[in-house]
Amino acid sequence: MRYVSIDNVEPGQFLGKTIYSGNGTVLLSGGVQLTVYMISTLNRIGVTMLYIQDPLYEDVETDDMLSEATKQGIIQEMSSAFEAIRSGKEWNTQMIGTSVENLLQDVIGNKELLVQLTDIQTSDNSQYIHAMNVCLLSSVMGINMGLNYQQLKELASGALLHDIGKSGMTEEDEILPGLRTHHTWRGFEKLKNKREFGLLVAHVALQHHERVDGAGLPRGLAGDEIHLYAKIVSAADTYDRLIHPALPEEKALLPHEACEEMMAMSEKQLDYEVLLQFNRIISIYPNGTAVRLSTRETGVVVRQHRGLPGRPVVRIVRGEAGNFDVKELDLAQETTVFIEAVLT
Template sequence: MKYISVDNVEPGQHLGKSVYSSNGTVLLSEGVQLTVFMINTLNRIGVTMLYIKDPDFADVDTTDILDEATKQAVFKEMNDTFEAVRSGKDWSTKKISVSADRILSDVLANPELLVQLTDIRTADNQQYVHATNVCLISILIGMNMGLNMFQLKDLAIGAMLHDVGKVGLDSLDEALGGLKGHHTWRGFEVLKSKREFNLLIAHVALQHHERLDGKGLPRALDAHEIHQFARIVAVADTFDNLITGRNGKGLLPHEACEEMMAMSEKQLDRDVLIQFNRIISVYPNGTSVRLSTRETGVVVRQHRGLPGRPVVRVIHGSGDDMEVQEVDLAVHTTVFIEAVLA
């Protein structure tokens, strides 16, 4: 499969990964042959990137850490929870706990896979994809930092619900509400009332926008006052926000990682960033790239611990004259990825 911009998708191509709605139902199934109407609809609902089946790259492994059943279940429970919060109704901490267990189970079953955030985002499902991604990244960082299972469970729930204070709050209301109107305070108030949850979970919502230099929100805490869980979620949240951007115009993963390293010890925790860089895929499988040799190819495999040095498949010619070469950037150390191609 290849991971390409929706602007470059052509009618007749086959979808490589399913597109989900906010409640976990399938909008378009993997394998469907795309029509002009479908492509226009994907553009209209805010989709920017897609996996497309390609016979030259049929063997490219795009396995996600989270399986499809987990994603559907988590999206549904997140949707139900956020809708209850929005309407002022009670919501089930047990369902959120079960969702956290599902994600933890999938992570523990695939501990060697790198995170490749290639789920297809729409305007409808964006907040649930974001919450799930932040949870997934946070768990993997927490595992690398030696957290036990009880700590990982609390971290997972805090990460899933870190933005619950945004539910029903628009940016103008937040700006006019002062510090107590900030979504972090609102999230803290929502979560601390749930006595089934460890109070640390509420503090993740409260502190995930604090900064190590003391210039964060909502309380401008000093570095030593920011809990480890909040530091972890801050890194995961920052990355997912950077690659999403505004109106779908986000940074590429390698650009986001570079920007985040510049935030080290100012906004983000250096030790957390080190672990983050060990679990993230900078160039997801299926991404088209141009090498410093001026050849173009597609990323087909990853090296854990070397996120910037994947294996790139380069194809010369076509038909009977086709020549396939795989360039392992971990071996060919003088070759590097010069650009990502849409």
């Protein structure tokens, strides 16, 4: 499959990956043939890029760490939790815990893969997919940093619930972040007495917008005053917000651009050691991405190398239908060839 701008998607093409609604049900299944109405609807709900099936790249998979069942379960449980909080009801912390354990089992079973955030975000599901992405990134970093399973559960729970304080909020609630109206405080208050989670989980929600230089929110903590879990979640949250902005007027960065932006935040907003771990686990040129090489050839990324995220395998296709010339360049071996640009 290929990752393409929705502006270049044509009716009759086949969707490469399933898209979920905000309550976890399937909005469009992978493999469905797209119509003019479907493309228009996806555009209207904020979709800008899609995975499309392509016979020339039918063997190209996105190497998802999470199963479709795990993804669907997380979206459903997060949707239910946010809705319950908005309605002033109790939310099912036990089911959230089950979702965390399912995610960790998937991650541990696929820990050799580089992380590729490939699920399509819409205006309806973005809040829940963001939480899932932050949880996934944080968990993989935690594994790389040698955390034990209990620590991973605490980290993953805090990551999944880091924005729980936003449920039921108005924009005015964030205007005075020194008061306990900021979503970090609200999240802490919602989590601190939940016996299913430790107090550290609540502190992840409280501290994930702190900065290592002391200029963060809500308390202006600095350096070692910020818990390691919160530093990890802060990096994961920053990355996903850079490639999937919360506001429509904000420009979405490509993965490699986001990584460069984050390195500029080192020892200001983000912890340097955490950033080193982050850059070891992320795929900066995800499978299916069209690229232009320093040879002036264009191709599509088809495979990754663990430990060499900037040196994937690129498939180059020349010619016309029925007479294609196909070759693959392994940039880990072709050390003089570089990716010059990502083509959207």
